[in-house]
Amino acid sequence: MSVITLTTDFGTRDNYxxxxxxxxxxxxxxxxxxDITHEIAPRxxxxxxxxxxxxxxxxxxxTVHLVVVDPGVGGKRNPIIVETERYLFxxxxxxxxxxxxxxxxxxxxxxISNPQFFLPKVSNTFHGRDIFAPAAAYxxxxxxxxxxxxxxxxxxxxxxxxxxxxxxxxEGEIIHIDRFGNLVTNISEETLKGFVGRDKEEFQIIIKDxxxxxxxxxxxxxxxxxxxxxxxxxxxxxVSANCASAAEMLSAKPGETVRVKRSP
Amino acid sequence: MSVITLTTDFGTRDNYxxxxxxxxxxxxxxxxxxDITHEIAPRxxxxxxxxxxxxxxxxxxxTVHLVVVDPGVGGKRNPIIVETERYLFxxxxxxxxxxxxxxxxxxxxxxISNPQFFLPKVSNTFHGRDIFAPAAAYxxxxxxxxxxxxxxxxxxxxxxxxxxxxxxxxEGEIIHIDRFGNLVTNISEETLKGFVGRDKEEFQIIIKDxxxxxxxxxxxxxxxxxxxxxxxxxxxxxVSANCASAAEMLSAKPGETVRVKRSP
Amino acid sequence: MSVITLTTDFGTRDNYxxxxxxxxxxxxxxxxxxDITHEIAPRxxxxxxxxxxxxxxxxxxxTVHLVVVDPGVGGKRNPIIVETERYLFxxxxxxxxxxxxxxxxxxxxxxISNPQFFLPKVSNTFHGRDIFAPAAAYxxxxxxxxxxxxxxxxxxxxxxxxxxxxxxxxEGEIIHIDRFGNLVTNISEETLKGFVGRDKEEFQIIIKDxxxxxxxxxxxxxxxxxxxxxxxxxxxxxVSANCASAAEMLSAKPGETVRVKRSP
Numbered sequence: 001m002s003v004i005t006l007t008t009d010f011g012t013r014d015n016y017x018x019x020x021x022x023x024x025x026x027x028x029x030x031x032x033x034x035d036i037t038h039e040i041a042p043r044x045x046x047x048x049x050x051x052x053x054x055x056x057x058x059x060x061x062x063t064v065h066l067v068v069v070d071p072g073v074g075g076k077r078n079p080i081i082v083e084t085e086r087y088l089f090x091x092x093x094x095x096x097x098x099x100x101x102x103x104x105x106x107x108x109x110x111x112i113s114n115p116q117f118f119l120p121k122v123s124n125t126f127h128g129r130d131i132f133a134p135a136a137a138y139x140x141x142x143x144x145x146x147x148x149x150x151x152x153x154x155x156x157x158x159x160x161x162x163x164x165x166x167x168x169x170x171e172g173e174i175i176h177i178d179r180f181g182n183l184v185t186n187i188s189e190e191t192l193k194g195f196v197g198r199d200k201e202e203f204q205i206i207i208k209d210x211x212x213x214x215x216x217x218x219x220x221x222x223x224x225x226x227x228x229x230x231x232x233x234x235x236x237x238x239v240s241a242n243c244a245s246a247a248e249m250l251s252a253k254p255g256e257t258v259r260v261k262r263s264p
Numbered sequence: 265m266s267v268i269t270l271t272t273d274f275g276t277r278d279n280y281x282x283x284x285x286x287x288x289x290x291x292x293x294x295x296x297x298x299d300i301t302h303e304i305a306p307r308x309x310x311x312x313x314x315x316x317x318x319x320x321x322x323x324x325x326x327t328v329h330l331v332v333v334d335p336g337v338g339g340k341r342n343p344i345i346v347e348t349e350r351y352l353f354x355x356x357x358x359x360x361x362x363x364x365x366x367x368x369x370x371x372x373x374x375x376i377s378n379p380q381f382f383l384p385k386v387s388n389t390f391h392g393r394d395i396f397a398p399a400a401a402y403x404x405x406x407x408x409x410x411x412x413x414x415x416x417x418x419x420x421x422x423x424x425x426x427x428x429x430x431x432x433x434x435e436g437e438i439i440h441i442d443r444f445g446n447l448v449t450n451i452s453e454e455t456l457k458g459f460v461g462r463d464k465e466e467f468q469i470i471i472k473d474x475x476x477x478x479x480x481x482x483x484x485x486x487x488x489x490x491x492x493x494x495x496x497x498x499x500x501x502x503v504s505a506n507c508a509s510a511a512e513m514l515s516a517k518p519g520e521t522v523r524v525k526r527s528p
Numbered sequence: 529m530s531v532i533t534l535t536t537d538f539g540t541r542d543n544y545x546x547x548x549x550x551x552x553x554x555x556x557x558x559x560x561x562x563d564i565t566h567e568i569a570p571r572x573x574x575x576x577x578x579x580x581x582x583x584x585x586x587x588x589x590x591t592v593h594l595v596v597v598d599p600g601v602g603g604k605r606n607p608i609i610v611e612t613e614r615y616l617f618x619x620x621x622x623x624x625x626x627x628x629x630x631x632x633x634x635x636x637x638x639x640i641s642n643p644q645f646f647l648p649k650v651s652n653t654f655h656g657r658d659i660f661a662p663a664a665a666y667x668x669x670x671x672x673x674x675x676x677x678x679x680x681x682x683x684x685x686x687x688x689x690x691x692x693x694x695x696x697x698x699e700g701e702i703i704h705i706d707r708f709g710n711l712v713t714n715i716s717e718e719t720l721k722g723f724v725g726r727d728k729e730e731f732q733i734i735i736k737d738x739x740x741x742x743x744x745x746x747x748x749x750x751x752x753x754x755x756x757x758x759x760x761x762x763x764x765x766x767v768s769a770n771c772a773s774a775a776e777m778l779s780a781k782p783g784e785t786v787r788v789k790r791s792p
Contacts, residue, residue, distance in 0.1 A: 001557050005546060011443035012276070012540070015319040016497075018269060018300035022323035025296065029265050029324065032553065033298070034561070036546035042444050043507060055543040058657065059550035060557065071507050074482025124482035125504075126497035129322065179539035180570050218602025218652035233544075233654035240653075243571060243599050275707035276540070279583040280761075282533060282564035286587035289560065293529050293588065297562070306708050307771060335771050338746025388746035389768075390761035393586065 002140040003032045003063040007052055008128065009040035010068070016126070020068070020133040023119065027137035034059075043071040045096050046158070050176050050184075053099040054234035056087060066136040067091035074124035079112040079131045080155060081145045088145065090136045092127070098158040113149035163187045170195045170260040172237070174252055181245025183207070185258045187237040196262055204261040205229045207239055208250050219243070266404040267296045267327040271316055272392065273304035274332070280390070284332070284397040287383065291401035298323075307335040309360050310422070314440050314448075317363040318498035320351060330400040331355035338388035343376040343395045344419060345409045352409065354400045356391070362422040377413035427451045434459045434524040436501070438516055445509025447471070449522045451501040460526055468525040469493045471503055472514050483507070530668040531560045531591040535580055536656065537568035538596070544654070548596070548661040551647065555665035562587075571599040573624050574686070578704055578712075581627040582762035584615060594664040595619035602652035607640040607659045608683060609673045616673065618664045620655070626686040641677035691715045698723045698788040700765070702780060709773025711735070713786045715765040724790055732789040733757045735767055736778050747771070 004024060010016040021033050036055050040048045048069040056065050063086075070077075070092040082089040082097050084104045089097055090112075101107065112135050115122075122130040135148055163172030163186055172187040192215075196203045205212045216228040219242040227246055232238030239246050239258065246252070268288060274280040285297050300319050304312045312333040320329050327350075334341075334356040346353040346361050348368045353361055354376075365371065376399050379386075386394040399412055427436030427450055436451040456479075460467045469476045480492040483506040491510055496502030503510050503522065510516070532552060538544040545566050552559060564583050568576045576597040584593050591614075598605075598620040610617040610625050612632045617625055618640075629635065640663050643650075650658040663676055691700030691714055700715040720743075724731045733740045744756040747770040755774055760766030767774050767786065774780070 003550075003553055003557075005550070007543075009443075012299075012301060013303040014442045015271075015300050015315045016442075018298055019319050019322045021298045022267075022269070022319065022327070025267055025298070026322075026324040029267075029296070032557070034546055034549045034553070035540075036543050037541060039541040042509075051543045055547050055550065058547045058554075060554040063550070072484060075484035123495075123497045125494055125502075129497065176542075178542045178544075179537075220600060220603035230653055231651075233651050233657065238653075245570075273707075276563075276565060277567040278704075278706045279535075279564050279579045280706075282562055283583050283586045285562045286531075286533070286583065286591070289531055289562070290586070290588040293531075293560070306773075336748060339748035387759075387761045389758055389766075393761065 001030055001032050002028070003034060003059060004136050004140050005034045005036050005055070005059060005063060005065045006038070007036040007040065007048055007065070008038045008068045009042050009044065009048065010038050010128070012038055016128065020128050023129055023133040024137040027134055028141045031137065031140050040069050043069065045069050045094055046160075047176065048096050049099045049158070049160070052096070053103065056100070059087070061086040064088045064090060064136045064140045066132055067096050068128035068132055069096055070094065070127060073127050079127060079135065080152070081110040081112060081135065081139065081148060083108045083110070083145050088139050090132050090139065093155050095156040095158040098160055101157055102160065108145070109152050109155045110145045111149045111152045114147065117143070117148050163191055165195065168262070172258050174254050174256040174258065177247045177252070177254060181241065181247035182232065183239040183246050183250070183252050183256070184232055184234060185237045185239070187258065187260065189231045189235050189237070192237055192260065195260060200263070202263045204263065205237070205239070206259040206261065207252065207256065210250065212239070265294055265296050266292070267298060267323060268400050268404050269298045269300050269319070269323060269327060269329045270302070271300040271304065271312055271329070272302045272332040273306050273308065273312070274302050274392070276302050280392065284392050287393055287397040288401040291398055292405045295401065295404050304333050307333065309333055309358055311440065312360050313363045313422070313424070316360070317367065320364070323351070325350040328352045328354060328400045328404045330396055331360050332392035332396055333360055334358065334391060337391050343391060343399065344416070345374040345376060345399065345403065345412060347372045347374070347409050352403050354396050354403065357419050359420040359422040362424055365421055366424065372409070373416050373419045374409040375413045375416045378411065381407070381412050427455055429459065432526070436522045438518050438520040438522065441511045441516070441518060445505065445511035446496065447503040447510050447514070447516050447520070448496055448498060449501045449503070451522065451524065453495045453499050453501070456501055456524065459524060464527070466527045468527065469501070469503070470523040470525065471516065471520065474514065476503070529558055529560050530556070531562060531587060532664050532668050533562045533564050533583070533587060533591060533593045534566070535564040535568065535576055535593070536566045536596045537570050537572065537576065538566050538656070540566055544656065548656050551657055551661040552665040555662055556669045559665065559668050568597050571597065573597055573622055574688070575704070576624050577627045577686070577688070580624070581631065584628070587615070589614040592616045592618060592664045592668045594660060595624050596656035596660055597624055598622065598655060601655050606680075607655060607663065608680070609638040609640060609663065609667065609676060611636045611638070611673050616667050618660050618667065621683050623684040623686040626688055629685055630688065636673070637680050637683045638673040639677045639680045642675065645671070645676050691719055693723065696790070700786050702782050702784040702786065705775045705780070705782060709769065709775035710760065711767040711774050711778070711780050711784070712760055712762060713765045713767070715786065715788065717759045717763050717765070720765055720788065723788060728791070730791045732791065733765070733767070734787040734789065735780065735784065738778065740767070
């Protein structure tokens with residue numbers, strides 16, 4: 001049984017997600033459908049890119065990841081397939097796969113253009129249903145990407161700004177706030193260790209007017225209600241709080257600066 | 265593998281939807297369960313009817329559509345099955361299938377009355393679990409509707425008011441606002457073309473104090489942040505905005521009047 | 529096909545639930561995954577315990593119930609398996625299974641300790657992904673609990689305070705408010721009947737300044753917009769309203785006292 005995941009900004013109040021699943025099941029009745037999230041803020045391609053990045057590798061090899069955050073629907077942007085060693089991705093060519101391009105060593109991009117794999121009538125406002133869902137369904141049945149369209153070499157790739165080193169300070173930012181109020185930064189464990197030194201455990205992490213002095217191993221390393229820094233489950237530095245919301249405690253929002261300073 | 269879809273006003277905070285799925289899987293372990301939505305506003309039968317209408321035909325033939333928006337649970341309303349050429353519908357006889365009756369040429373309605381297909385103990389407050397879920401599960405296994413109860417000829421059918429022609433103006437209304445702020449009207453593409461003439465591209469669409477002069481093909485036909493009118497993915501006239509919320513821009517609510525005027 | 533249910537406080541905005549499902553499908557590709565709810569308020573173990581209690585028995589025998597409400601993740605609390613006659617439960621040993629211990633006659637508890645059944649790298653912040661999801665997946669494939677770890681006799685069990693009799697009055701409390709505003713109490717049908725007498729239909733139920741005089745059979749036993757008391761679908765006494773929200777009408781919150789007085 002093959003797996004298709006779904007990541008959209010459709011929400012769950014409308015029937016759009018259900019309709020896409022209906023189309024998929026009409027083409028591949030034995031597929032397993034898994035929601036990643038449908039709560040991407042409307043048209044927030046970067047948020048979708050991050051949530052996809054931190055989710056895709058946990059799925060079995062062969063999984064098709066369908067992503068529909070598509071403010072340009074019906075316009076000039078291409079529908080594409082990205083093929084990596086273990087996975088297939090389907091969605092609009094609007095940069096939503098930028099972090100996949102960054103992470104994966106080798107990948108190929110195909111433009112979905114063969115109308116034989118579209119729904120018979122293609123609307124101008126819901127390609128999720130008319131183009132992307134059928135494409136994902138055919139791929140999950142084993143149709144090779146090259147049958148859906150030709151390989152392309154030009155595709156949209158966002159310059160996701162990673163953390164930068166400025167005057168001996170590593171400067172990153174909050175890229176996601178989760179339900180628990182954990183502040184996920186764009187500073188990966190590797191970048192951090194490269195900066196402070198692999199064996200160093202002490203250094204300063206600065207957010208707003210707070211200075212935190214080390215990476216904790218787990219939330220309960222500090223008393224309840226206190227702030228801490230951990231390497232979060234996605235492999236990035238998180239500012240968190242034990243049994244409380246760091247986002248509320250710091251009134252922090254995505255984009256907030258986080259600085260790391262080597263100990264003197 | 266057969267498919268059962270679920271449309272309810274149960275929300276996702278409680279365990280009601282999960283419980284219905286547990287009951288279904290106890291009867292048909294190999295069914296594929298797909299959520300349409302559980303975010304119908306409590307007891308809003310008309311909203312459920314519209315979301316069902318614009319979703320049901322995208323599912324494979326043989327799909328059982330289970331709808332539980334049931335303010336009269338435990339009272340006199342009948343539990344029913346509606347059988348059309350390609351689908352089966354299960355839910356309360358409170359008008360929630362009115363738009364299915366309107367759209368489908370031929371259908372039969374059955375009253376679910378054979379207690380052999382109920383759960384052993386039927387509560388007065390949760391027929392979704394005790395009557396509707398088992399009925400859908402048995403139907404998905406191939407049990408014919410006639411075994412669950414007898415065919416009936418009287419059932420509740422709402423007079424869904426379509427758009428009307430008043431003094432040479434086609435007058436419809438907003439029937440649904442989606443997550444993106446698209447305003448879905450009750451004016452179908454066919455009704456519109458019948459009114460303005462099949463080849464006419466220019467006419468006036470009036471909502472609140474705004475006049476829009478044509479049907480666009482896609483959102484990007486207008487600059488970002490501007491209003492437009494399209495034939496939406498459900499086949500109805502939508503008032504939308506490119507990369508913005510028409511609902512916010514117009515402070516529009518369901519029930520708002522939308523008028524179409526032929527160009528002079 | 530075996531079933532795994534998921535009950536968490538992860539919400540649906542992040543990708544945590546999707547990631548757990550990816551891990552499970554990597555181990556058991558043919559499992560059926562069912563969400564109970566992911567809207568448990570962050571870290572609210574008691575709420576999770578109640579929603580699990582009123583859901584678990586509706587699933588087919590052999591179902592694995594995975595519960596991840598885990599404020600102590602990465603700390604000293606054990607990951608455990610609870611085995612009952614018909615079900616397996618997987619989650620943290622923080623009291624979340626207390627109501628299962630209370631309801632089930634016989635059960636065994638195992639500490640999950642065999643790293644062979646963990647993901648290769650275990651984080652300190654997401655045992656749902658690294659320990660609980662794999663454990664549930666292996667159990668769903670038939671791996672016996674004893675292979676995942678040894679049986680234990682000490683585990684956390686909350687003293688869930690049931691209703692008490694004080695000066696001839698049965699005093700309970702609101703333990704859950706559902707989407708419809710139904711106030712679910714901790715007074716079970718059995719406790720009520722034991723207190724008022726099995727055949728008595730008349731007695732006083734007091735909440736805030738309201739006195740209700742009998743148990744109704746269904747919502748429509750009272751006019752629309754009026755309060756009533758029913759035995760709810762979970763088998764507990766509910767304070768509800770016909771086509772309205774009892775929670776709003778009474779401004780009631782979880783913890784609110786509900787008293788039952790025998791009629792004189």
